[in-house]
Amino acid sequence: MADEKQLFKVTIDNITVEVEPGTTILMAARQIGGDVTPPAMCFYSKLQGSGGKCRTCLVEVSKGSEKDPRPMPKLVASCRTTVMDGMEVKNITSDKVMDARAGVVEFLLLNHPLDCPICDQAGECHLQDLSYEHGKEGTRYEFSRRTFEKEDFGPYIQLHMTRCILCYRCTYVAAQLTDSRVHGVLDRGDHAEISTYISKAITNDFSGNMIDVCPVGALTDKTFRFKNRVWFTKPVQAHRDCDKCCGKVTLWNRGDEVLRVTARKDEWGEVESYDGKPGWICNTCRFDKKKLSDWVIEGPTNVNRHSVISTNHYVNGKVPQETIAEVMGGRQPKLLMDIHDVSDVNDPSVDLSVIPGPATGATFNNKKQQ
Amino acid sequence: MGRKLLLEKAHVENIRHFDVYRREGGYRSVEKALKTMNPDAVTEEVKKSGLRGRGGAGFPAGMKWSFLAKPEGVPRYLVVNADESEPGTFKDRYLMEFLPHILIEGMIVASYALGSNRSYIYIRGEYWWIVDILEQAIEEARNNGFLGKNILGSGFDCDIFVHRGAGAYICGEETALIESLEGKRGNPRIKPPFPAIKGVWDCPTVVNNVETISAVVPIINEGGEEYAKIGVGKSTGTKLISACGNINKPGVYEIDMTISVEEFIYSDEYCGGVANGKRLKACIPGGSSVPILPANLLLKTAKGETRMMNYESLSDGGFATGTMMGSGGFIVLDEDQCVVKHTYTLARFYRHESCGQCSPCREGTGWMEKLLLRLDRGQGKMSDIDLLWDIQRKIEGNTICPLGDAAAWPVAAAIRHFRDEFEWHVLNPEECTRRNYGLAHYADPLEVTVA
Structure with missing residues (x-):
């Protein structure tokens, strides 16, 4: 019989949990879940x-x-702090912590462009979630925000350095998953930037996972760039036989179009594990398999109902009973405007997944002329 | 006249070379340690001496040595931190430039105590000419049998290598130094594990300042207890102070920590008074990171006692009315200096030197710099002062390494003690670009509150 493992008791916000020695406070808090779990922008358990x-x-x-x-x-x-037996931790019950965290959120947003309306990450951005939970509505910063020289990372990955919070996750992905790391952090202090030395394309086979780990919109999928808002797409689980990776992905569809392919993520926004191995996906699955016929569909993705993405989600969803007709004596509500009467943007007849590059006004105008 | 232990022979011609240094009694400590003592006895001697780290934090050196993990079959390393980049501090430069052999000698003894067969000197890149001096000294020591295999027939092997930094203040932080020494980007590591457990190439490592290691030489020569008799209380031995600013005689002085701050500034043996007959306004007694003090609090503590030049007395009153010994970079400001501008200069330095790894320091230092520049130019608002206070409070203690604290403390202290000067800058936007606030009341004797 194997030796019985000595478990450590740790109390986080008055909730006690037993964890294995060597577990960090954050991972122990994740076992409890809920509000007790501190937010993590740079930590990635995988x-x-x-x-x-x-x-x-x-x-x-x-x-x-x-x-x-x-x-x-x-x-x-x-x-990064491991638990000790009998440790007591205060997270949201400590004013000191809440104050410091509000400070950190303010610091993170200081030079962030807040260009969410044109950012592809909006809707699935950890910085948005963090600011919503812990940030303040205004800023006390009265200076111009820092900007960077544009840097081209090749055909797959788009870098927006102004949005970066320097979590270093992408450098760990490159170092630990790909054959060779060609990018890193250059310079230091508030002018430190993610860059390649010098102007190289990042095309390594697993480099696409940099996009998945990026907590903000600094690294986004070029093949999905400006194609759609994530909350208009419907995530479905799918898989295919891939000789390079696990082949288990989430497809982000609009109708029958596959707009984007990502790895599957768990409730902490991290890539899910299968048999203890993180389910990173290869660039072929991510960027080249954009047809529904490439994939075996498993079913809709479970999305947290607090997520904006779940607005288009239908599993376990209860459609509220339409009451307007009832109170109006059977008359249907009058539709004020159908957006497609006046705008061709997101015209359902335009196949976004097959156009090269981002959709622009020209894409829809051309359609109109035909 | 205080006793000199390190700089005693600094005036001897050609002391930089082995022959002269040896003739003047150099390398006696190596002979004594390697021939008559075992490594633990050396550590014990350093512990007895009460020697405190001279790099800034003042952590007892003997204690640091005894924390070193000693697993079987794993090499241990001694790294000397010669990345002296703190504005106002230039004592190690003097020591290495004129007495390179005292550092080499101290390193051999320390390496013997710690069991390090390969020891490193991590020197800042800007000290390029000192690298040559040190390498020549190492070569001379090796030729004379004090380095290399089987030193003095004791069976102890030791080699010393000089590694040049590339111009980053952050690499003076011990874990960033280790990263840089390994050839990586100089980002501080997250502690624990501490270098004593996992340092250079994940092996147990001790990182000590140049002056700390040099002080091992007189400790071994005279014995730890004799060394501990110099100085007062827990401030034992002698300390190098690099004095600069508005004084008549800037330079590196060795003090035995029994003199008062007033004596240090005004006596002819040391700084020789404030230059040009001006009056003393403020002083940063321990390098740019430690809190600035106005003249009245500098010379007398809040309790009305005379402030002495030692670890305890300088930090008397905590940060509310005291400061720190730090690395001994003694910066004196006369009545013509503007504290706002001075604080801005420091903030600019820390913004430039932040490694950018953790968010409070990366973003906060830049923000403070911009606010201080605005205040200095008379374009600031009253609320900026409170904002600065709030920013520094949110940086301090929330960062990976002490650079965040070092950036926050000068700003905090400037606002704490010189708030009316900041307010004057806001209220007189025109005048503050033409003249300085002057001495004001900063030298007036303070009322002593009786507890």
């Missing part, structure tokens, strides 16, 4: 060495351990 940088997951350790009950003098990064 990438070795990640975390500790963004400081959003700071927590207060009010009791070090059973043996040494002294509290830790400073707030600690929960993603």
Whole structure:
């Protein structure tokens, strides 16, 4: 019989959980789930060495351990601090933590362009979620935001350096998944930037996973660029036989068009694991298989009902009973305007997935002329 | 006249060379340690001496050495931090330039105590000419049997390598230094694990300042207890102070930590008073990162006692009314200096030197710099002062490495003690571009509050 594992008891926000030694506070909190879990912008459990940088997951350790009950003098990064037996942690119950976290969110947004209306990541952006939870409605920053020289990463990945929060996740992906890392962080301080040395294309076979791990819209899929808002697409689970990767993906469809392919993500926004192995997908699956016939559809993706993406989702969804007709004596509500009467944008007859590059006004105008 | 231990022989001609240094009694400590003591006894001696790290934090060096993990079959390393980049600090430069052998000697003894067979000097890139001096000294030591295999027949092997940095202040932080030494980007590591467990190439490592390692030489020569008798309380031994700013005699001075701050500034043996007959306004006694103090709080503590030049007295009163010994970069400001401009200069430095790894420091330092520039030019608002306070509060303690704290403290202290000067800049936007606030009340004696 195997030795019984010694489990550590850790109390986070007065909720006690038993975890294996070596678990970080953040991973212990994820076992509890809910509001107790500190947000993580740079930590990614599937990438070795990640975390500790963004400081959003700071927590207060009010009791070090059973043996040494002294509290830790400073707030600690929960993603990189391992639990001790009897540790007591305060996350949302600590004013100090909430104050520091609000500060970090303010710092992260300081130079962020807030161009969500034109950002492809909007709707599935961790920085949006974080600002919504912990940010303030205004900014106290009265200076111009920093900008960068444009950098071309080749045909697959689009870099928007102004949106980057320097989480270093993409560099870990490149170092740990691809054959060779061609990009990294150049320069330092507030002018540090993700870049290649010098002006190289990133075409490595698994480089597309950089897009999946990016918590903001700094790295986006060029083949999906400006094609659609994520909340207008319908995610479905699909798979195919792939000799390079697990082949298990989420397709983001509009009708029968496959607009985008990503790896499947769990509730923490991380790539899901299969048999303990993270389900990274290869660039062929991600960028080249954009036909429904390439895939075996498994069914709709389960999307958190708080997510904006679930607005178009139908699993377990209850369609509210239409009451207007009832109260109006059977008359149907008058439609004020059908958007397609006046605008051709997102005209359903335009096949977005087959046009090269992003959709522009010309795409729809040409259609009109035909 | 205080006792000199490190700079005693600095005036001897050609002391830079092995022959002269040896004739003047150099390398005695190596002989004593390697022939008559075992490594643990050396560490014990350093512990007894009460030697505190001279790089800034003042952590007891002997204690740091005893924390070093010693697993079987894993090499251990000694790294000397010569990345002296703190504005106002230039003591290590003086030491290495004129007395390179005292560092080499100290390193051999320390390497013996720690069991390091390959020791490194990580020197800032801008000290390019000192690299040549050190390498020549290492060569001389090796030719004379003090480095290499089987030193003095003791069976102990040791080699020293000089590694040049590439011009980053952050590489003076010990884990960033280790990363840089390994050939990576100089980002500080997340602690724990501390270098004593996992340092260079994941092996146990001790990182010490140049002056700390050099101080090992007199400790071994005279014995730890003798060394501990110099100085007061927990501030034992001698400390190099690099004095600069508006003083008559800027330079590197060795003090035994028993003199008062007033004596240090005004006596002819040291700084020789404030230059041009001006009056003293403020001083940063330990390098740019430590809090600035106005003249009245600098010379007397809040309790009304005379402030002495040692670790305890300088930090008396905490950050509310005290400061820190730091690395010994003594910057004196006379009545013509503008604290707002001065704070801006420091903020600009920290913005430039932040590694950009963690968000509070990366974004906050730039923000503070912009606000301070605005205030300095008379374009600021009253709310900017409170905003600055709030920013520094959110940086301090929330970053990976102490650079965030170092960037926050000068701003905090400037606002704490010189708030009316900041307000004057806001209220007199025109006048502040033409003249300075002057001394104002900053040298007036303070009322002593009786507890």
